[in-house]
Amino acid sequence: MEYDDFGEDEDTGKMKVTIRVPLGTRLALTSGLERHQAWTQQLKAYHRAQLKGLTPPQKDTLRGEQRQALDDLRSCGSLLDKRDLLIAFGLRQELQARGWDRSWTGVEWEEIPMGLLPGALVSSYPESLSLSLPATLVEQVRAGCWSSSRESIRRLRQWRADYSAAVLQSRDGPPxxxxxxxxxxxTTAGEVYRAGFRRGLHAALQVPTPPPITALAPH
Known part of the structure; x- marks a missing residue:
């Protein structure tokens, strides 16, 4: 299956999914993360140096500013130093491009399969990625796939029912x-996640040379 697993972690607001991906995806992901992770280490070292000589209250205040500085860089895509972060960033772009980055109130959640959609064929993707993504993104993917494919899925279910009946009655089934x-x-969830991965990897590789660390430090 191209979309193998699905689970929810209520404590973190994240959902765990496992998707099938092409050969070489893990290597490409490692390559895309390396420069960003090195940049993170440099920035954190600079932050630690700033804490020297400060009082405990001053350190607490500065640490808060430093965390916020990292969060801001990550949220805008300038710092993609974690696998889930990179893919979530690209997935947001993919959902926006599809017009799926919206509230899906009124969608028939009980009718949407949690994993593989009917009609999704067994894929030949040899690698898998286990991800922990914001629940809102996972739900938007599910709702978007269902909304765009609903009629075809319902007709596929009817095809299967008719075919099963034909087999039981020893008749030729539908072509x-x-x-x-x-x-x-x-439209399967797997293909949407793979598209999000490609966007995230492209963003990681296209980020220009980071500015001097001092220009990114909290003031």
Whole structure:
């Protein structure tokens, strides 16, 4: 399956998903993260140096500013030093491009499968990624895939029911070409996550040379 697992962590507001990806994805991800992780270490070392000689209250205040500085860089895509962060950043861009970055109130959640959508074919992607992503993003992916594929999925379910009945009655079932045609119209979560990964990796690799660390430090 191309979208293997799905779980929720209520304590963190994150959802865990496992997706199938092309060969070489892990290596590309490591390459994309390396420069950002090195930059993070330099920035944290600079931050630690700033704490020397300060009183405890001053250190607490500065640490808060430093954490905020890192959060700001990560949220705008200038610092993509974690795997889940990189993919979540790209996924937000992908959802925005599809017009799915919105509230999905009224969607038939009980009708949406938690994992593989009907019609999604078994993939040949040899690698997998286990991710912990914001629950809102995961829900937008689910709702968007369902909304764009709802009619095809319902017709696929009917195809399966008709085919099963035909087999039981020893009759010829509907032509498989019809199933393949309908399946091709289903937007799967796996393909959306892979598109988000590509966007996140592109952003990580395209970030220009970081400015001097002192220019990024809290004041």
């Amino acid at each position: 498989e070409a019809e199933y393949e045609r309908l399946a091709a119209r289903v």
